[in-house]
Structures are given as C-alpha cells and as structure tokens.
Amino acid sequence: MAKEITNRAENYSQWYQDIVKKADLADNSAVRGCMVIKPNGYAIWENMRDQLDRMFKETGHVNAYFPLFIPKSFLSKEAKHVEGFAKECAVVTHHRLMNDPNGEGVIVDPESKLQEELIVRPTSETIIWDAYRGWIQSYRDLPLLINQWANVVRWEMRVRMFLRTAEFLWQEGHTAHATRQEAMEETLRILDIYAKFAEEYMAVPVIKGIKTENERFAGADETFCIEALMQDGKALQAGTSHFLGQNFAKAFDVKFVNDKNEEEFVWATSWGVSTRLVGGLIMAHSDDSGLVLPPKLAPVQVAIVPIPKPSPEIGEVAEKIMKALRDKGISVKYDKDDQKRPGFKFAEHELRGVPVRLGIGMRDLEKGQVEVARRDTKEKTFTPLVGVADYVANLLDDIQQNLFNRAKKFREENTTVVDSFDDFKAIVETPKEGMPESWGGGFLSAHWDGTTETELRIKELTKATIRCIPLDGDEEPGQCILTGKPSKRRVLFAKAY
RNA sequence: CGGGGCAUAGCGCAGCCCGGUUAGCGCGCCUGCUUUGGGAGCAGGAGGCCGCAGGUUCGAAUCCUGCUGCCCCGACCA
Numbered sequence: 001m002a003k004e005i006t007n008r009a010e011n012y013s014q015w016y017q018d019i020v021k022k023a024d025l026a027d028n029s030a031v032r033g034c035m036v037i038k039p040n041g042y043a044i045w046e047n048m049r050d051q052l053d054r055m056f057k058e059t060g061h062v063n064a065y066f067p068l069f070i071p072k073s074f075l076s077k078e079a080k081h082v083e084g085f086a087k088e089c090a091v092v093t094h095h096r097l098m099n100d101p102n103g104e105g106v107i108v109d110p111e112s113k114l115q116e117e118l119i120v121r122p123t124s125e126t127i128i129w130d131a132y133r134g135w136i137q138s139y140r141d142l143p144l145l146i147n148q149w150a151n152v153v154r155w156e157m158r159v160r161m162f163l164r165t166a167e168f169l170w171q172e173g174h175t176a177h178a179t180r181q182e183a184m185e186e187t188l189r190i191l192d193i194y195a196k197f198a199e200e201y202m203a204v205p206v207i208k209g210i211k212t213e214n215e216r217f218a219g220a221d222e223t224f225c226i227e228a229l230m231q232d233g234k235a236l237q238a239g240t241s242h243f244l245g246q247n248f249a250k251a252f253d254v255k256f257v258n259d260k261n262e263e264e265f266v267w268a269t270s271w272g273v274s275t276r277l278v279g280g281l282i283m284a285h286s287d288d289s290g291l292v293l294p295p296k297l298a299p300v301q302v303a304i305v306p307i308p309k310p311s312p313e314i315g316e317v318a319e320k321i322m323k324a325l326r327d328k329g330i331s332v333k334y335d336k337d338d339q340k341r342p343g344f345k346f347a348e349h350e351l352r353g354v355p356v357r358l359g360i361g362m363r364d365l366e367k368g369q370v371e372v373a374r375r376d377t378k379e380k381t382f383t384p385l386v387g388v389a390d391y392v393a394n395l396l397d398d399i400q401q402n403l404f405n406r407a408k409k410f411r412e413e414n415t416t417v418v419d420s421f422d423d424f425k426a427i428v429e430t431p432k433e434g435m436p437e438s439w440g441g442g443f444l445s446a447h448w449d450g451t452t453e454t455e456l457r458i459k460e461l462t463k464a465t466i467r468c469i470p471l472d473g474d475e476e477p478g479q480c481i482l483t484g485k486p487s488k489r490r491v492l493f494a495k496a497y
Numbered sequence: 498c499g500g501g502g503c504a505u506a507g508c509g510c511a512g513c514c515c516g517g518u519u520a521g522c523g524c525g526c527c528u529g530c531u532u533u534g535g536g537a538g539c540a541g542g543a544g545g546c547c548g549c550a551g552g553u554u555c556g557a558a559u560c561c562u563g564c565u566g567c568c569c570c571g572a573c574c575a
Contacts, residue, residue, distance in 0.1 A: 004509095004536095011569095013568090013569080014568085014569090017568085021508095028566095028567075030566095032566075032567090084574095087573075087574090088573085088574075154574075154575080156573080156574065156575095157498065157572080157573060157574080158571095158572090158573080158574085163575085164574075164575070168575085170575090217575095225575095236575090237575055238575090239575090240575070272575085273575095274575065276575060307533085307534050308532095308533040308534065309533065340536090341532090341533055341535085341536075341537060342533075342534065342535065342536095343533095343534085343535035343536050343537085344535085344536045344537090345535090345536090346535050346536080347535070347536045348536080359534075361534055362534095363534075364534090371534085496575095497575085
C-alpha cells in the first residue's frame with residue numbers, strides 16, 4: 001500500500017523518515033537542511049511549547065524577543081563561545097539585491113556590503129547579555145528571568161528531520177542572578193522542569209546529569225542535561241541547562257551593585273529545548289504501524305470512526321460522545337469522510353498516532369456500546385455507551401502511563417553496568433536480536449578516570465561518548481575501564497544522536 | 498567536508514547495460530456503477546521538458562562531461 005512504512009528493525013533511519021513523511025509531520029524544503037513543519041507536526045510542537053511555557057511562567061519566568069541578527073563582533077567577546085559556534089554560523093554580508101545586468105535574474109548588489117557582517121543567531125547569549133548590561137544596575141533588578149521562543153540557525157553538515165536541522169525552533173531561557181548559588185539553583189530548577197516535562201508529558205524517561213568538560217556548552221562553567229534512550233539503543237540529549245558563571249557578564253561587562261554597595265559581576269544561566277524533542281518523541285514510542293503519541297501531547301486524542309460509513313444515527317451518537325469528551329478537555333475528531341472505508345481510516349489514524357479510536361456501527365448501537373482501540377497496544381475492546389467519556393478519560397491516562405512504563409522498562413533492560421573495556425566494546429558493537437540493524441548498545445554505566453583524553457580515546461575506539469555524569473549516581477570507587485586509573489563514580493556512556 | 502548510491506506522473510518503481518515510433522506499471526487523483534465491521538471491485542479518464550546545463554548522434558530517459566538535490570556511511574554537532 002502507498003502508506004506502508006519501512007520495518008523498524010530492518011532500517012531504523014528509513015523507518016524514522018517514513019513516519020515523519022507519512023504521518024504528515026514535515027517535508028523537506030528547497031533549502032538544504034531546512035524542513036517544512038506541517039500542521040500535524042507543528043501541532044505536536046505547539047502542545048509541547050504550551051506546556052513548557054506554562055511551566056516556565058509558573059516558576060516566575062517571562063517571555064521576550066531578541067533579534068535574529070547578531071553583530072559579528074559579539075560572537076568573539078566570549079572566547080570559548082566563539083570556538084564552539086564559529087564553524088556553523090550563517091553570515092549576512094549584504095542587504096540588497098539588484099537585477100542582473102546580464103538579464104539572469106537577480107544578483108547581490110555589491111554596493112550593499114554591510115560594514116559589520118551579521119550572524120544569524122546560533123543561540124542568543126551574546127545579544128541578550130549585551131542588552132542586559134543596560135537593564136541591570138542594582139541587586140534589586142535581579143533575578144532577571146527571561147525566556148524566548150525563537151528560531152536559530154546552525155549550519156550542520158549532516159541533517160535529519162527534527163533531530164538536527166539547519167534551522168530549528170526552540171526556547172532559550174537566559175537568566176541573571178546576584179549570587180552563584182541562586183544561579184546554580186535556577187540551572188537545576190530548569191533541569192527538573194525539563195525532566196518532569198519529558199517524563200510526564202512526553203512519557204520519555206530521562207537521566208539527569210552533568211556533561212563532561214568535553215561535552216559542555218561553549219561558554220558554560222557547567223552543563224546539565226537530560227538524556228533519553230531511543231528504540232535503536234542510541235542516546236538523545238533532550239534538553240540542556242547551563243550554569244554560565246560570570247563568563248558572559250564579564251564578556252559583556254554586566255555588573256550590579258549589591259546590598260553592601262559593592263560592584264559585582266552578574267551570575268547567569270541559559271537553557272533550552274528544541275523541535276528535536278519531536279524527533280525524540282517519535283523515536284521513543286512509535287512502531288511499525290506508524291507514530292505513537294502520548295495522549296498529553298497528541299493533537300487529536302480520540303478519533304471516532306463510523307462503521308461502515310457516516311449515517312444520521314451514528315452521527316447523533318458521535319456528537320453526544322464528542323460533547324462528553326470535550327467537556328473533559330479531551331480533543332476528539334469525528335472522521336465523517338464518506339469516501340474512505342473503515343479499514344483505511346483505522347490504518348490512517350494509527351499512522352498518525354491517535355491514542356484512542358472509537359468505532360461505532362449499527363451493531364454497536366443496537367447493543368449500546370462502542371468499540372475502543374488503543375494505539376499503544378493495538379488492543380480492541382467494547383465499552384457501554386453510557387459512561388464512555390469516563391472510560392476514555394481513564395484509558396488515556398492509562399496509555400500515557402503505559403508508554404512511560406514501557407519506555408522505562410526498555411531503558412532498564414538496555415542499561416548495562418560494565419567493568420571491562422572488552423565487555424564495553426562488545427556491547428556497543430554487537431547487534432541485538434530483534435532490534436534495529438543499527439543497534440547502538442544502549443546505556444553503559446562504567447568507570448572513567450575523569451580525563452578528556454580518555455573520553456576521546458574511548459570515543460575513537462567505540463563511537464560511544466559520555467552522555468553524562470548522572471546526578472543520582474552513588475559514589476562508588478572503581479577503576480577506569482580504559483586506563484585502570486582510579487574513578488570515584490560511574491558515568492553513563494552511549495552512542496548518541 | 499570525504500566515500501558510496503539514487504534522481505523517470507502527487508508517491509513508489511520499471512525501462513538505461515545494447516540509443517530508434519505515441520515512455521510504462523502499482524498506489525493515489527477525477528467520473529460512473531457496485532460495494533462497505535481492518536488499507537474495496539469493475540469500467541472509463543486526467544496527469545511527464547525522464548533533476549538541471551552542455552556535448553556526441555540523423556535521432557538521447559538511455560552514451561559522455563559538468564552542476565544541483567536527496568539518501569546511506571564516516572568526521573562535526575543539540
């Protein structure tokens with residue numbers, strides 16, 4: 001059939017792409033590395049955005065908007081920061097086009113060269129801290145808790161729908177604080193929000209941790225992250241929260257006067273999640289029939305399919321069910337297309353990841369029941385029409401929980417404690433039965449001597465990197481799996497997206 | 498940015514090696530009839546500058562050169 005998708009175990013990345021395309025989430029665009037997010041995909045992002053926005057506001061943050069363009073000179077003010085992003089910046093050099101004198105369309109007007117070139121933001125620390133200098137004088141101006149929803153551009157070599165695109169949508173929080181401790185608390189508060197969002201809304205279990213120096217955000221003193229495991233045994237960094245210390249305050253000369261009338265540099269954080277989360281959501285739950293969405297983020301939570309086709313009787317019942325569901329805040333769609341047969345609609349709603357499908361036929365009406373199909377397990381059952389809204393509401397909760405439990409069980413089964421480099425290598429390199437051919441090996445918990453040199457050597461030998469030093473990891477003396485040198489605790493390795 | 502593959506109707510493909518009338522097939526689309534509890538059947542119909550630009554030839558989807566885009570695998574990254 002036209003809508004068939006590649007088997008997940010056969011070719012994971014093709015499977016992923018098939019879902020993105022056939023569930024109508026996104027399209028490739030005329031510009032390499034950029035994508036068109038279609039209504040179906042954008043609706044998922046909107047749900048994510050709305051929930052996160054709520055959580056940010058509940059913790060005292062406000063939204064603002066800073067410019068897309070950053071003067072080139074700003075990037076170089078923070079040495080590490082420029083090092084991190086220089087290789088992937090789009091640069092605006094001119095501001096005008098003109099008709100080609102040779103009649104070949106338009107060309108860049110050479111007369112319109114900018115005095116100072118502009119960088120399309122890869123992230124906004126620099127332009128925001130330049131603005132903050134003017135906003136902050138006293139400790140009474142702090143903390144400054146600002147978030148922005150924006151697009152950013154990072155000129156990536158290799159792109160993948162949602163997971164890594166040249167332009168992507170995200171939120172970036174940029175906060176300013178009077179003390180180191182306050183800034184650190186903010187960094188961790190946001191990390192908790194991200195973890196809660198991932199687990200409770202995306203139904204994706206995450207490990208909270210600290211990045212190694214090597215994986216740290218350019219310009220940060222400390223980077224915290226949430227890491228999730230995808231169904232092909234590879235890790236996905238789902239969100240980062242950075243403790244920036246006074247690096248940007250010093251680079252942009254942002255000082256404040258404390259309550260003892262002393263001048264100090266401001267302490268900072270920044271944090272973000274992006275449309276990458278949509279990619280993570282797809283890879284965490286979906287199956288060979290298509291997208292599987294957690295009810296809390298699904299644009300359509302319930303689809304009602306008349307069997308065999310719409311009729312006044314069925315329509316009347318469907319209306320009643322829809323009203324009852326909507327009264328409970330459940331989004332529902334009545335599929336009244338009379339050209340398509342039920343089987344087609346079933347497959348279509350499964351492909352699009354609708355969590356619950358209700359089927360109503362004349363037989364059901366006679367018996368006063370509806371057929372209920374859940375997307376996560378594909379189980380079907382019948383429930384009385386009376387009380388169907390309560391039944392569905394409970395079922396949605398159950399699906400949400402089941403997806404999380406399933407993903408968590410998968411992660412637990414694919415997290416291995418390793419004590420020798422041979423075992424480590426074997427786990428990373430050995431394909432796993434029933435799993436995609438590109439199996440990444442899952443999470444590996446192992447000892448590491450704490451040096452970047454060893455980290456890079458392990459990456460070179462196995463392609464696995466240190467995803468994080470888990471926050472809840474216990475101190476446990478041991479020996480580095482590569483060098484045998486002493487280690488205080490285990491860290492989490494994986495092949496990563 | 499390196500290595501490999503692909504580019505033919507909206508989507509998926511055949512044809513190309515070995516050049517030769519109107520370029521095929523499946524799905525989708527349009528019309529009609531019959532169907533209808535898991536991707537309907539029949540009949541008719543529309544839809545193509547064969548990725549782009551050059552070249553070879555009487556003649557190019559097919560051969561040659563260059564370009565562009567996409568995919569896979571590496572290096573880089575969220």
